[in-house]
Amino acid sequence: MSLELGSVSVSYDGAPAIADVDLTLPDGQVLAVLGPSGSGKSTLLRAVAGLEPTTSGTIAWDGQDLAHIPTHKRGFALMFQDGQLFGHLTVAANVAYPLRLRHVASAARRERVSELLDLVGLTGYERRLPGTLSGGERQRVALARALAVEPRLLLLDEPLSALDASLRERLAADLRRILVAAGTTALLVTHDQEEAYAVADRLAVVRDGRLVQEGPVGDVWAHPADAETALFLGYARVLEGTAAVIVAAAGGLDPQEGTSTTVRPLAVRRSAIVLDDTGPLAGEVVAARATPDQLRLVVDVDGVGEVDAVAASVAHVGPGERVRLRVDQARLSILP
Amino acid sequence: MERRHLALIALAAIPVTVLAIFFVLPVTGMVGRGFRPEGHWDLVGVLDVLKRPRVHRVLWFTVWSSAVATSLTLVLGLPAAYVLHRLAFPLRRLVRAALLVPFVLPTVVVGVAFRELLTGPLAWLDLDGTPAAIIAGLVFFNVAVVIRAVGAAWESLDHRPAEAAAALGAGPWAVFRTVTLPALRPAIVGAASVVFLFCATAFGVVLTLGGLRYASVETEIYLLTTNLLDLQGAAALSILQLAVVTLLLAIGARLRPTPTAVTRVPPRPRRPRLADLPQILVTVALLAFVAAPILALVVGSLKDADGHWTMANYRALNTLGTHQALVEPVTTALDLSLRIAIDATLLSVLLGLLVALSVTRRAHTRAERRVRGALDALFMLPLGVSAVTLGFGFLVTLGRPPLNFRDSPWLVPIAQALVALPLVVRTLVPALQGIDDRQRQAAASLGAGPLRRLVVVEVPVLFRPVLAAAGFAFAVSLGEFGATSFLARDENATLPVVIFRLIGHPGPMNYGMALAASCVLAATTAAVMLVVERVRAPLLGGVL
Missing domain, CATH: 3.40.50.300 (P-loop containing nucleotide triphosphate hydrolases)
Structure with a gap:
């Protein structure tokens, strides 16, 4: 049936x-x-x-x-x-x-x-x-x-x-x-x-x-x-090239696995990048917006460019501040 | 008193005065004569009228023939409404326009056409002078009302409930019975009540096809008034008719579809399928039924008494007919008819506009709403009063000082304008009701004064309906027979009156001339209606 x-x-x-x-x-x-x-x-x-x-x-x-x-x-x-x-x-x-x-x-x-x-x-x-x-x-x-x-x-x-x-x-x-x-x-x-x-x-x-x-x-x-499907499914951004490599590496992934010459795009959910003083990535906050659950940030990460990130709503960060970020592997997806 | 009330009074004053003088006065005068034959009240005599066996026969005939005609009209009209408004096929608009023509054909022409059909090509059916002939004439006349009213509702019907029902396992018939029919019911009942009304008050068709053997209430009033001078009987029947018609109008008003703010998704007309075959066959049959009398009329007008093809009937239109049947030739009557129709159209559209504007303004208090509602109902009354009563009432009340209009050239146009007024009002009111009041408020907030608001908001919306109403009034006026037959004198008779006179006078040429004159009159009204159809304005805004 x-x-x-x-x-x-x-x-x-x-x-x-x-x-x-x-x-x-x-x-x-x-x-x-x-x-x-x-x-x-x-x-x-x-x-x-x-x-x-x-x-x-x-x-x-x-x-x-x-x-x-x-x-x-x-x-x-x-x-x-x-x-x-x-x-x-x-x-x-x-x-x-x-x-x-x-x-x-x-x-x-x-x-x-x-x-x-x-x-x-x-x-x-x-x-x-x-x-x-x-x-x-x-x-x-x-x-x-x-x-x-x-x-x-x-x-x-x-x-x-x-x-x-x-x-x-x-x-x-x-x-x-x-x-x-x-x-x-x-x-x-x-x-x-x-x-x-x-x-x-x-x-x-x-x-x-x-x-x-x-x-x-x-x-x-x-x-x-x-990439388009990823964005439609709620992924915040799709990174390519070095940006993809750096963020994937921070999350413990390798977008080049198997094919060493080409870099596959990396889809990143908003909540994949989290404010963490001990995180591997560093960048400068571009914008911050408060929601009831969390603080939504746009961060200019060194060598990557602008990405979306989140922080606990009790965190007090504003534009211009330098922050450190970690990456949650489960919220990344390497696209074919 | 607030400015709004003053505006209402100013707008309504003229039409109410006209209605009072030229409608209420003649009708009450006429009815009063019946109730007070020798200057004192005689109610028993009036009630006695209702006990006469002949009156019972007339009443019964009116009821059953109207009921049968209404049912037949629905049976033929509903499938046609579906085919013409839900299916897409070439020449659809032309067929729709063609089926509208019978509704505006002068009743006398319809009568003549059916007699020609039933005594000519269909003589073997032996239907001439039978109730069947009268009913066929009534159906012919009214089927357009059903097609129009129900078709418009069907066309704007949301298709999703029907799809939902189909998806729940309902077959086409079950969908129609449980979803489509309930949604269409107000339109169907409204159209049926209007058709019943038109059938029950039909005059020309019954008089020409029924003769003296079969009389309806309307023709009986005519007979009692003119031939027997029994004003008491006529008054009793008039009152009865008025009461019944008012009741029917009230039912119709209650069922009148109200414009709703619900968003609907009207479907696009689709291609016919095999399953649509029965409806298509009914529509084709209907077309044949509508075409047959008209064809018979045209063919008959082109033949002489011996059956040879000839144009003699048309050439004779500028003569006085055999044995001097007429006082003026038909061509003069046509000329006069057209001029009267123009006057009557101007009058009825002007009055109709004033009425429509005054009844559609939003009422701010309950009392005000009641006044506006009462006005609306008041101007529907001419629909319910026998044109014969109106015409004869004109003669008895307006023929002596202080209101001596007997010889006024405006008498006939005014009477015809009043007959057309309800139709004009019902065409204009829905268009005005469809205007969102917030548009006026928006215009006012932008600094537009009352007159400016009228120009910006109402005029663009009214443009087409006014044209349609004018065409409608013109057609009604051209064909008006009941009231005009009383008011028009021999030397200034209108075309329908002349045609009726020609049928009544023996002489081979006279009948041929009646056929030819009917063709000319039918062609003129049809041409006017086709122009109206081209401006694509909604007639009657659905149902009366």
């Missing part, structure tokens, strides 16, 4: 939105398709749902080509960015909608609806109308409704991005818990790397309509395929 995409392309009026995407999603896993807005990731999702005809390539489930199967017969469920609850139906009727389509008896339907509402943490919301719910509650109802389908595959289109930051964080953890509890295979589309990290098992990075990288979340995170 798995979803397989074989060199799928979709174009609008001749302009390609996605091109030659190959993907496999094994049963029971959650795959996040991550990409900046306009990268074609939503088009990919709509193509899988059958809402967008493919220009070429195959989308198959368990080896069965889905090309001529309309959306409603695919057995998938799609949850939209803004939920798309039916405004004229109550919460219970919204969740029961797919059950009604399948002529589930009313007693069984009621039971299943309250089960699903329990699962998403909205016990007792049956009689409310969507208009009276908060954004987070609406998304939970939409999720319950999608799960009511018992879909072979759950498609989630930016499920949390319409919510505010704190709610998003909490709901991401809930979403992960709910998907694991239900054992659902899911394809999640998002532009928010933290959302992808919190919810998914696997990560596929899409850029300009092409699949750039795919693999388990941790792997993709630790080894971005190229």
Whole structure:
């Protein structure tokens, strides 16, 4: 049981939105398709749902080509960015909608609806109308409704991005818990790397309509395929040449290993370089900005140039001061 | 008193005065005659009218024929609304414009065209003079209302709820039933109530196709007033009609789609698929249904009594017809009709603008809102009052001092302007309501005075709707028959009146001339409507 995409392309009026995407999603896993807005990731999702005809390539489930199967017969469920609850139906009727389509008896339907509402943490919301719910509650109802389908595959289109930051964080953890509890295979589309990290098992990075990288979340995170992907995944800078060699060496890595002549680029997370009086690097603070957790610095490191660094928020350093820095190896990545 | 209230009174004063003199006075005068036949009140006599068996038959016929016609209009109009507003195909705009034409065709022309069709090419169906013929005429007339109103709603419908339903396992029919239909319901119910209203108050179509055998409330009022001089009966029926129509308008107003601030993602029209075939077939059938009477009319006008092709009917338009059927030739009537239509259009647009501006200003207190709402409703009334009542009321109240307008050349234009006024108001009001009040506030904060604000904010928005309303009023005025048939004298009859007179006079040439004159009138109104369609202005802002 798995979803397989074989060199799928979709174009609008001749302009390609996605091109030659190959993907496999094994049963029971959650795959996040991550990409900046306009990268074609939503088009990919709509193509899988059958809402967008493919220009070429195959989308198959368990080896069965889905090309001529309309959306409603695919057995998938799609949850939209803004939920798309039916405004004229109550919460219970919204969740029961797919059950009604399948002529589930009313007693069984009621039971299943309250089960699903329990699962998403909205016990007792049956009689409310969507208009009276908060954004987070609406998304939970939409999720319950999608799960009511018992879909072979759950498609989630930016499920949390319409919510505010704190709610998003909490709901991401809930979403992960709910998907694991239900054992659902899911394809999640998002532009928010933290959302992808919190919810998914696997990560596929899409850029300009092409699949750039795919693999388990941790792997993709630790080894971005190229500089642009690294920056998109939250790495602060990508260093090259001597700068890469010096910072890597300070972190105990060698960007030249194997190939002694060429230096591979080094992706550095913001938190990889830390203020430390005993650290191997030295430099002059260019800018400092306080955040609740830490002090964010830009330091002109000798022989390297400007890099981002962090310090404990109790540290008192200002522009012009000379500081020493250490490098955290786990937060570096040597790019291919 | 605040300046805002003074402005409201100043704006509303002129239209309210005109409405009071030329609508309320004639109608109450007319109804008063029925209620007080010998100078004292006689309510029992009026109530007795409602017990007459013939009145029961007329009422029942009006209700069931209107209900059947409304249902048929929906059955044909909904698929066409879908095809014309959701699918992309060549000549789409032309087809849309063509299907709008019947709505503005003069009722007399529609009647003549259907009779020509049912006595000519379709004579074997033996439908002439049957209720089926009347219902066909009503459907022909009103299908554009459904296509327009529902089509506009369908076009702006967000496609994502439907996709969400499909993704939850709903097939096309289930999606339509559970998502699309509930979203369209206000537009459908609104359009249906308007169509029912138009059917129930139709005059020209029923009179020409039903004759004396089948009468609706409207034609019965005409018959009671003119042939039987039974003013008591006419008054009773008028009051009943007014009450029912007011109720329907109130329902329509409640269901009128309100402009919402929700962001929607209207879909692009897509290419037709095989699954769309049934709807496309209905649309093609509808086109044939609309084209058939018009074609029959054109063909009939080009043939003489023996079935030979000829232009004689058209050449005869500058004669007085066989047996001196007319006092003035048709060409003179056309000329007069056009001049009256221009006057009536100017009047109704001017009044309509004043009404629209005064009812759409944001109310600051509840009382003010109620006054503005009442004004809005007041100017819808001409829609609900039988044009016959209005026309006859003009005769009985405005024909003697101090209000002697009997011989005024403005009498007919004013009556026609009042008939068109509700449509003008309903075209302008939604456009004005769509203006964000903050635009006016922004203009004011930048130093624009009231007049300047009007020029900067309202005028650009109103430009197209005013053109559309003018075209609409022009078409209504050209085809107006009910009131005009009372007011126009033999020597200055308008074209629809002349056509009706020609049908009534025996003589082979007269009927041919009626067909030719109908063609000329239809072509003129259609041309006006096609120009309106080209300015792409929303007619009636959705539903009345």
